[in-house]
């Protein structure tokens with residue numbers, strides 16, 4: 001296949017599917033993209049907003065302590081529904097579309113079921129499917145372990161599936177569409193005066209997402225870096241304006257990270273905090289060991305922190321607030337706010353300070 005006829009790899013997150021009508025609209029846009037570019041498409045999709053958590057609640061009603069295998073088997077269904085709907089909408093327009101679910105993608109992980117680590121990306125299944133179909137739709141977050149059992153790459157992991165798809169297909173770029181145009185200097189839905197960052201280096205994007213910036217999954221950034229895949233962040237509505245490009249270079253980013261699902265846990269002493277940190281990491285849960293005290297920040301929530309700690313024989317830490325991170329001149333500082341309103345106020349204040357000190361943050365292109 002000549003390079004310019006290689007399939008395009010595009011991802012549409014849950015925010016792209018706010019209503020059932022969104023599938024037909026997106027199918028029309030993708031149909032036009034195929035016609036315009038003459039290229040086939042690998043489309044990675046996420047569940048409709050809230051669907052994954054609805055399934056989690058239903059599972060917990062039946063069993064408040066489900067095994068990892070049940071969580072992986074159940075929660076990934078939400079993304080499968082999304083993929084099937086998009087493929088059906090494309091077929092209605094006459095496009096040859098198929099769906100590759102977890103055991104068909106060629107993605108193999110560790111056997112931790114939830115937050116499983118991606119170990120192998122076999123290129124053949126996706127390449128074969130794209131030789132036979134104009135569009136291959138992949139539900140994000142799904143894979144199998146070495147024994148072929150379904151595993152889950154974790155919360156918000158469709159970005160990781162998108163980059164893995166690009167790697168499998170030898171694509172040089174992966175387009176990630178969302179309800180924002182790209183990475184901002186802070187969450188534009190919560191903080192005033194944020195600035196869209198045009199170009200962000202892999203390391204900075206990974207630091208921001210590791211501290212909880214929801215727009216991109218941090219393991220996706222690292223996988224892209226490892227394989228030299230450029231990530232193009234785009235808006236999820238036509239004309240799909242490109243916002244941020246993530247690649248090897250870029251000015252050092254100044255940003256504030258706010259994620260109200262993250263929590264800071266406090267421990268009696270540093271050794272206890274170290275043990276808790278190791279326990280979370282062993283389960284693949286994103287945590288930060290904070291340097292200024294016996295504290296651990298659990299990033300992004302979506303995990304029964306108490307249960308994880310008890311299972312590893314660790315006395316659970318005391319939730320003591322919300323982390324807010326400042327990234328400036330290659331340094332990061334994590335602050336703790338007591339409650340949600342205080343965290344938003346703190347993030348706004350820190351962002352205003354950054355904007356004052358950084359000419360690049362003056363609101364010339366504030367969004």
Ligand SMILES: Nc1ncnc2c1ncn2[C@@H]1O[C@H](COP(=O)(O)OP(=O)(O)O)[C@@H](O)[C@H]1O
Pocket residue numbers: 012013014015016046156177178179180182183184185186187188189190212213214215216258
């Ligand atoms: N620094 C940031 N830049 C842009 N968006 C951010 C940032 N931090 C948090 N966000 C949030 O990330 C959201 C997009 O991520 P997500 O909800 O996972 O989208 P999708 O469902 O499309 O994958 C935005 O709506 C925004 O509120």
Ligand SMILES: N[C@@H](CC(=O)OP(=O)(O)O)C(=O)O
Pocket residue numbers: 012013014015046047052053075076078079140141154155156157158159
């Ligand atoms: N089922 C996944 C879907 C996902 O990755 O979401 P998004 O791409 O919208 O962040 C989840 O909710 O975690």
